Amino acid sequence: IESRNDKALHLLLDDFHYADIAEILDELNLDKAVYIIKLLDSDTTSDILTELDEDIREKVLKRLSAKEIAEEIEELDTDDAADIIAELPESRQEEVISKIEDQDHKAEIKELLAYDEDTAGGLMAKELVKVYDTWTVAGCLRRIRGQAEEVTRVHSVYVVNKQDKLVGRLSLKDLIVAKNEQKIADIYISNVDSVNVNEDAEDVAKIMSKYDLEAIPVVDDNQTLLGRITIDDIVDVLKEEADKDYQLAAGITQDVDSDDSIIELTRARLPWLFLGLVGGIGAFLIMEGFHNVFEKYAVLFFFTPLIAAMAGNVGVQSSAIIVQGLANDDVKGSVNSRLIKEMLLAALNGFILALFLFFFVWITKGSPTTALAISASLVIVIIVAGLIGTFVPLFLNKQGIDPAIATGPFITTSNDIFGILIYFWIAKMILGI
Amino acid sequence: IESRNDKALHLLLDDFHYADIAEILDELNLDKAVYIIKLLDSDTTSDILTELDEDIREKVLKRLSAKEIAEEIEELDTDDAADIIAELPESRQEEVISKIEDQDHKAEIKELLAYDEDTAGGLMAKELVKVYDTWTVAGCLRRIRGQAEEVTRVHSVYVVNKQDKLVGRLSLKDLIVAKNEQKIADIYISNVDSVNVNEDAEDVAKIMSKYDLEAIPVVDDNQTLLGRITIDDIVDVLKEEADKDYQLAAGITQDVDSDDSIIELTRARLPWLFLGLVGGIGAFLIMEGFHNVFEKYAVLFFFTPLIAAMAGNVGVQSSAIIVQGLANDDVKGSVNSRLIKEMLLAALNGFILALFLFFFVWITKGSPTTALAISASLVIVIIVAGLIGTFVPLFLNKQGIDPAIATGPFITTSNDIFGILIYFWIAKMILGI
Numbered sequence: 109i110e111s112r113n114d115k116a117l118h119l120l121l122d123d124f125h126y127a128d129i130a131e132i133l134d135e136l137n138l139d140k141a142v143y144i145i146k147l148l149d150s151d152t153t154s155d156i157l158t159e160l161d162e163d164i165r166e167k168v169l170k171r172l173s174a175k176e177i178a179e180e181i182e183e184l185d186t187d188d189a190a191d192i193i194a195e196l197p198e199s200r201q202e203e204v205i206s207k208i209e210d211q212d213h214k215a216e217i218k219e220l221l222a223y224d225e226d227t228a229g230g231l232m233a234k235e236l237v238k239v240y241d242t243w244t245v246a247g248c249l250r251r252i253r254g255q256a257e258e259v260t261r262v263h264s265v266y267v268v269n270k271q272d273k274l275v276g277r278l279s280l281k282d283l284i285v286a287k288n289e290q291k292i293a294d295i296y297i298s299n300v301d302s303v304n305v306n307e308d309a310e311d312v313a314k315i316m317s318k319y320d321l322e323a324i325p326v327v328d329d330n331q332t333l334l335g336r337i338t339i340d341d342i343v344d345v346l347k348e349e350a351d352k353d354y355q356l357a358a359g360i361t362q363d364v365d366s367d368d369s370i371i372e373l374t375r376a377r378l379p380w381l382f383l384g385l386v387g388g389i390g391a392f393l394i395m396e397g398f399h400n401v402f403e404k405y406a407v408l409f410f411f412t413p414l415i416a417a418m419a420g421n422v423g424v425q426s427s428a429i430i431v432q433g434l435a436n437d438d439v440k441g442s443v444n445s446r447l448i449k450e451m452l453l454a455a456l457n458g459f460i461l462a463l464f465l466f467f468f469v470w471i472t473k474g475s476p477t478t479a480l481a482i483s484a485s486l487v488i489v490i491i492v493a494g495l496i497g498t499f500v501p502l503f504l505n506k507q508g509i510d511p512a513i514a515t516g517p518f519i520t521t522s523n524d525i526f527g528i529l530i531y532f533w534i535a536k537m538i539l540g541i
Numbered sequence: 542i543e544s545r546n547d548k549a550l551h552l553l554l555d556d557f558h559y560a561d562i563a564e565i566l567d568e569l570n571l572d573k574a575v576y577i578i579k580l581l582d583s584d585t586t587s588d589i590l591t592e593l594d595e596d597i598r599e600k601v602l603k604r605l606s607a608k609e610i611a612e613e614i615e616e617l618d619t620d621d622a623a624d625i626i627a628e629l630p631e632s633r634q635e636e637v638i639s640k641i642e643d644q645d646h647k648a649e650i651k652e653l654l655a656y657d658e659d660t661a662g663g664l665m666a667k668e669l670v671k672v673y674d675t676w677t678v679a680g681c682l683r684r685i686r687g688q689a690e691e692v693t694r695v696h697s698v699y700v701v702n703k704q705d706k707l708v709g710r711l712s713l714k715d716l717i718v719a720k721n722e723q724k725i726a727d728i729y730i731s732n733v734d735s736v737n738v739n740e741d742a743e744d745v746a747k748i749m750s751k752y753d754l755e756a757i758p759v760v761d762d763n764q765t766l767l768g769r770i771t772i773d774d775i776v777d778v779l780k781e782e783a784d785k786d787y788q789l790a791a792g793i794t795q796d797v798d799s800d801d802s803i804i805e806l807t808r809a810r811l812p813w814l815f816l817g818l819v820g821g822i823g824a825f826l827i828m829e830g831f832h833n834v835f836e837k838y839a840v841l842f843f844f845t846p847l848i849a850a851m852a853g854n855v856g857v858q859s860s861a862i863i864v865q866g867l868a869n870d871d872v873k874g875s876v877n878s879r880l881i882k883e884m885l886l887a888a889l890n891g892f893i894l895a896l897f898l899f900f901f902v903w904i905t906k907g908s909p910t911t912a913l914a915i916s917a918s919l920v921i922v923i924i925v926a927g928l929i930g931t932f933v934p935l936f937l938n939k940q941g942i943d944p945a946i947a948t949g950p951f952i953t954t955s956n957d958i959f960g961i962l963i964y965f966w967i968a969k970m971i972l973g974i
Contacts, residue, residue: 350783358861366866388847414821428791433799
């Protein structure tokens with residue numbers, strides 16, 4: 109394919125969707141990818157750019173001149189345009205913006221760049237269809253024809269008053285169904301959901317998915333209409349959020365994927381492993397402290413991996429349920445009632461598991477006292493692990509810290525240490541050493 | 542509020558969005574919830590029903606007569622209606638369907654009930670706006686006015702030929718911009734994405750989010766237009782999928798949330814804990830097998846929790862990255878190259894951690910040989926754990942099994958056992974016992 113046969117390549121790629129071309133380019137080497145991007149029209153390549161893998165996009169953009177980037181940017185909606193410019197190094201941002209010819213587009217992109225990317229302002233696009241409440245349906249349709257050319261997809265028509273304040277919305281359907289001479293003021297729906305420009309992106313996602321909205325207008329503190337957020341951006345926010353929580357639960361800090369370099373993966377994984385190492389050393393110190401139990405009850409030491417594993421598993425289960433509940437906003441009731449419930453649950457699970465372990469140790473070791481000591485401590489260890497797993501994420505959430513960091517290695521490591529300590533302590537008491 | 546003051550209650554609730562009322566009802570006791578549902582109009586309550594928590598909806602529906610449920614169902618779009626009926630016990634399904642008065646609606650719901658809920662057919666709604674390619678723009682607008690009354694949100698107008706086969710689409714925007722006398726055949730966009738009715742729901746979600754679609758038409762094997770799927774249903778699919786993977790990674794089998802009963806939570810959690818218990822017993826048996834190492838090198842036993850924790854953490858990290866990569870379709874290249882990469886990564890991480898551990902043991906125990914034995918086995922354990930964590934999900938995925946079950950307790954338990962076995966084995970070799 110790469111014999112520089114431009115025409116054949118053109119014909120071939122014209123049939124592809126830009127998202128598919130982006131996927132192909134992700135696989136090609138950089139030279140070939142840049143070659144293809146320069147070959148195709150900027151209205152296709154601009155869309156391809158938005159779909160490219162972030163790392164590859166960065167490399168491709170480095171190979172394009174500021175002028176070329178500006179041309180791509182001109183084809184994009186303001187939200188995508190601002191996202192791409194925001195990824196460039198500071199020094200190039202200015203240069204690219206200065207090369208954008210369309211003055212309105214330039215001003216809008218500059219405005220969007222000023223918002224934090226994790227807020228409604230960072231998600232919104234300036235492209236929207238807006239009508240004044242004093243217009244008639246016929247006049248409205250005429251103007252919409254003009255505005256709509258710029259807007260890829262019209263979700264809702266937003267109705268504003270003379271001061272550009274959002275007062276309501278209209279669907280295209282309503283407009284089509286209405287009579288030509290009716291006034292907008294008579295037909296618009298005044299009950300319109302909107303979000304403030306400084307609202308957190310995750311909260312916007314929650315609102316839109318709760319109310320099944322496909323687009324939501326963004327306003328400032330004075331209700332002035334600034335832009336709109338569409339559901340496809342929200343799908344991305346939800347996905348990123350879910351991926352982040354999943355990775356945190358697995359002990360992976362940064363947003364990495366399996367194709368990232370070994371160095372990047374190490375940077376994301378090593379800190380959590382190091383935490384595990386420190387925890388393991390803690391467990392070692394505890395066990396050494398109990399080394400005088402050793403001569404008589406060596407069997408206790410053979411069960412430490414079991415105790416540590418159970419403490420870890422229970423902790424991860426209970427923290428995961430809480431973290432997920434917090435993310436879906438369905439953790440209700442007081443912290444105390446949560447802890448009591450988890451305690452009962454852990455006690456029930458612990459009792460069933462301990463019963464099994466009791467008979468196993470009794471039969472294999474022939475000593476009911478040892479069996480009792482080990483299985484009784486297992487119950488307590490499981491209860492404590494469940495309480496820690498429930499309490500820590502609730503506590504972090506109250507402190508305004510993302511509770512997702514409390515899942516995974518963090519909870520398993522701390523539960524390993526607590527579990528082993530409690531285990532030896534209780535076993536020692538029961539065995540009367 | 543509950544002094545049966547119907548009018549005041551009506552006034553109060555009329556201002557709320559149905560999703561908010563559903564949230565309030567989730568909190569109330571059953572009597573009060575049923576009372577409010579009977580009080581309000583069925584066009585609000587039907588929407589409330591779709592938003593209620595599944596357990597509560599089941600209870601509320603039990604308290605309504607078949608006739609009352611049928612009235613709610615009449616107000617709903619076909620996809621939501623079919624979902625609610627599917628939740629009823631078999632015997633009641635028939636009864637409720639027979640009470641639906643609108644014959645078209647009834648036939649459509651029956652058709653939807655026939656599809657598997659995890660396919661495109663299970664997600665789609667019958668409500669859509671469809672035009673024939675022979676119509677003119679003016680005639681089309683007239684008919685759309687009729688059809689659109691039934692459809693809550695018009696995303697796209699689908700264009701079919703005389704045999705009802707999907708040939709293209711039109712946006713309302715295109716229609717508004719077009720001239721009245723133009724033929725649909727001249728203005729429609731023939732490049733239309735569609736999915737087969739038997740396509741897997743997750744794949745539909747991938748297609749829609751990849752191409753940023755807000756609705757997609759569903760066709761049968763003959764390209765006949767059957768229905769459409771909208772992005773809000775996809776948001777739900779993506780969320781459920783993410784929740785399921787997250788819970789599996791934490792060792793929670795069924796879809797539970799923190800408000801479920803202790804029995805339900807136990808059923809979801811206990812099997813995984815039991816797996817951990819069996820793994821712990823396995824570790825016990827291995828350690829007992831090495832008990833003759835005990836007298837001389839008791840210190841080895843004190844490090845088993847560390848070894849087990851590291852093996853578990855590394856395994857979870859590498860399996861999580863693979864599972865997430867598989868879910869996002871970006872695991873490329875051969876299994877072998879994946880395994881080599883993971884081996885290098887694990888070797889690098891393992892070496893850094895082992896170096897630290899080596900000096901710790903050397904300094905505290907004064908024996909470089911013991912330190913070497915422990916830290917060298919740590920490197921091997923980490924490499925093996927990484928390979929298992931990478932290989933198992935890839936293998937399961939090849940076998941058509943959901944790789945997400947290979948994360949969490951499954952991988953930690955098996956890595957605990959392998960890790961401890963390898964650890965003692967290598968330490969024994971190095972120490973020459």
